[in-house]
Amino acid sequence: MKKNHLEDACTSVLVGKNASIDGSTMIARNDDTFDPINPQNFVMHPAVEGQSGRKVKSWLNGFEAEIPADNYKWPAVPNVDYKNLGFYDESGINGANVAMSATESTYGNERALAYDPLEKDGMDEDVIVRMVLPFVISAKSAVQRTGELIKQYGSPAGNSLLFSDNNDVWYMEIVTGHHWVAQRIPDDSYAIAANRVSIQQVDFNDPDQFMWSEGIQEFVEKHHLNTDKTGFNFRHIFGTDNLKDRHYNTSRVWYGHKYFNPEIEEDPEDGELPFIMKTDHKINVDDIEYVLGSHYNETPYDPYSPDTSDDEKYRYRPIGLNRTQNSHVLQIRNDVPEEYSAIMWLCIGFPTFAPYIPFYTNMDNTPESYQNVSEEFNFKNSYWMYNALSMLVESHYKEFLQDDIDYLTECRQEFRQAIEETDQQAKNYQGNELTKYLTERNNQLVEQMAKKAKKMFGDLYTKGIRLSKLTFDMDKNL
Known part of the structure; x- marks a missing residue:
């Protein structure tokens, strides 16, 4: 203990x-x-x-x-x-x-x-x-x-x-x-x-x-x-x-x-x-x-x-x-x-x-x-995925900051749209059926955001490769 x-x-x-x-x-x-x-x-x-x-x-x-x-x-x-x-x-x-x-x-x-x-x-x-x-x-x-x-x-x-x-x-x-x-x-x-x-x-x-x-x-x-x-x-x-x-x-x-x-x-x-x-x-x-x-x-x-x-x-x-x-x-x-x-x-x-x-x-x-959630890194867990994305943005803060701002802005817009749509459809359900519907909507939004986060991670990862200090340009053939 x-x-x-x-x-x-x-x-x-x-x-x-x-x-x-x-x-x-x-x-x-x-x-x-x-x-x-x-x-x-x-x-x-x-x-x-x-x-x-x-x-x-x-x-x-x-x-x-x-x-x-x-x-x-x-x-x-x-x-x-x-x-x-x-x-x-x-x-x-x-x-x-x-x-x-x-x-x-x-x-x-x-x-x-x-x-x-x-x-x-x-x-x-x-x-x-x-x-x-x-x-x-x-x-x-x-x-x-x-x-x-x-x-x-x-x-x-x-x-x-x-x-x-x-x-x-x-x-x-x-x-x-x-x-x-x-x-x-x-x-x-x-x-x-x-x-x-x-x-x-x-x-x-x-x-x-x-x-x-x-x-x-x-x-x-x-x-x-x-x-x-x-x-x-x-x-x-x-x-x-x-x-x-x-x-x-x-x-x-x-x-x-x-x-x-x-x-x-x-x-x-x-x-x-x-x-x-x-x-x-x-x-x-x-x-x-x-x-x-x-x-x-x-x-x-x-x-x-x-x-x-x-x-x-x-x-x-x-x-x-x-x-x-x-x-x-x-x-x-x-x-x-x-x-x-x-x-x-x-x-x-x-x-x-x-x-x-x-x-x-x-x-x-x-x-x-x-x-x-795993105690060790596992990209399947939301905890590790969003922490990994955060670390990646901070690792090249100056170069990645605007990308992250644009990403979060898009997320907030999608959240507002999802809540508006869910509220409208929720009027058609009651009791256990309503709870089931809201649970499904939560799951759908999490999946939507996971795909978005993984794409963002891939875009930044690819961009980061080009930012390596191990580069030297003199002749395109060398």
């Missing part, structure tokens, strides 16, 4: 329904591990009725707990090597159209942890999705269930979780062994979080917008943790503000704000960047994909910039990385019937260079190329 805790370093984006272009709620995140090679499966768990006595056990610590007898069906993106690395189901939308993404590692400060230390055998992040997502009927009930589990079992790590349904988007931060706060993202707002405590002023008189652990106000008062003269700034009380935050975390939030609100001047090292943001720009899936795949594009801090020094290029940690194992946008739409309103946009590969493929989550199963 793995003894050391496996931490994730992720970036999250949350969008309220009135801030999106079509009235959707959206939660999104990059799953960034510390190893750039960590294969993941994409699987579908069926609904269950009346199976009491089932238990969930963590592979990271001694946690074990019984789960309810009934659950909704739910997709997940777990590690292939779960016995050594833990399950880490990462993200999904269950049969009640509740979305969950977990987890973004978040660090409480030593002052708070001194009085409520982390629980070694508490509910770890590798099992938190399977302990919560299959059993909840709304985003708020997901926060409530998670809070109850933390109260009962404690947490062995600081974590942030994202929840949504068609109306509400919630962001929850667990910062000590038993204390947490969750904030509802206002309908007209968006938020970006990046591995540090993000929530700011908490209004304990507004339970519709905030939820919190039992006794948190008394805990803070008893141990003299509030450094402010007035208010209850959760970030100030429980969070950190250090060199790592400024260069590893805060700068990612700054770039997201810069993209959505270019009119606002901010400092990438400012620890007081606001959590809740508003913009006149109507946010769509493409915007979120761009942010999650970004690397300080068009700034001096871009690692690909040919015009700046290494000190500038590597000053800040980018959002999109080679160790992003999957990137996802969980979208729940309000302009189509709920039976096919939930779409999971999943990018297996570098989010900078690979497409986000849309999956209707009302499905029976996931495509075969996303299941039983």
Whole structure:
């Protein structure tokens, strides 16, 4: 059993329904591990009725707990090597159209942890999705269930979780062994979080917008943790503000704000960047994909910039990385019937260079190329195919970048066409027949994209041969 805790370093984006272009709620995140090679499966768990006595056990610590007898069906993106690395189901939308993404590692400060230390055998992040997502009927009930589990079992790590349904988007931060706060993202707002405590002023008189652990106000008062003269700034009380935050975390939030609100001047090292943001720009899936795949594009801090020094290029940690194992946008739409309103946009590969493929989550199963992924390179697996394509583009970034931009642009157009066609045809199906139809459409799109990716790979491979430095032209006959 793995003894050391496996931490994730992720970036999250949350969008309220009135801030999106079509009235959707959206939660999104990059799953960034510390190893750039960590294969993941994409699987579908069926609904269950009346199976009491089932238990969930963590592979990271001694946690074990019984789960309810009934659950909704739910997709997940777990590690292939779960016995050594833990399950880490990462993200999904269950049969009640509740979305969950977990987890973004978040660090409480030593002052708070001194009085409520982390629980070694508490509910770890590798099992938190399977302990919560299959059993909840709304985003708020997901926060409530998670809070109850933390109260009962404690947490062995600081974590942030994202929840949504068609109306509400919630962001929850667990910062000590038993204390947490969750904030509802206002309908007209968006938020970006990046591995540090993000929530700011908490209004304990507004339970519709905030939820919190039992006794948190008394805990803070008893141990003299509030450094402010007035208010209850959760970030100030429980969070950190250090060199790592400024260069590893805060700068990612700054770039997201810069993209959505270019009119606002901010400092990438400012620890007081606001959590809740508003913009006149109507946010769509493409915007979120761009942010999650970004690397300080068009700034001096871009690692690909040919015009700046290494000190500038590597000053800040980018959002999109080679160790992003999957990137996802969980979208729940309000302009189509709920039976096919939930779409999971999943990018297996570098989010900078690979497409986000849309999956209707009302499905029976996931495509075969996303299941039983090999721990060694196998081009038949979507995981390896899209990572190989990403690596190939980056290997000749200057020469291949425009090809990749054109490829991703074509993919997005085809995705929109596929969703429009599927939505129109879905009106003719109900119940199990609808689920079967949506499953078939998912499979068809995956096959279509696999052919497109392989052609792209072949085109770039052929182009790359001509870019070899082992060439010398003097006489065409020599």
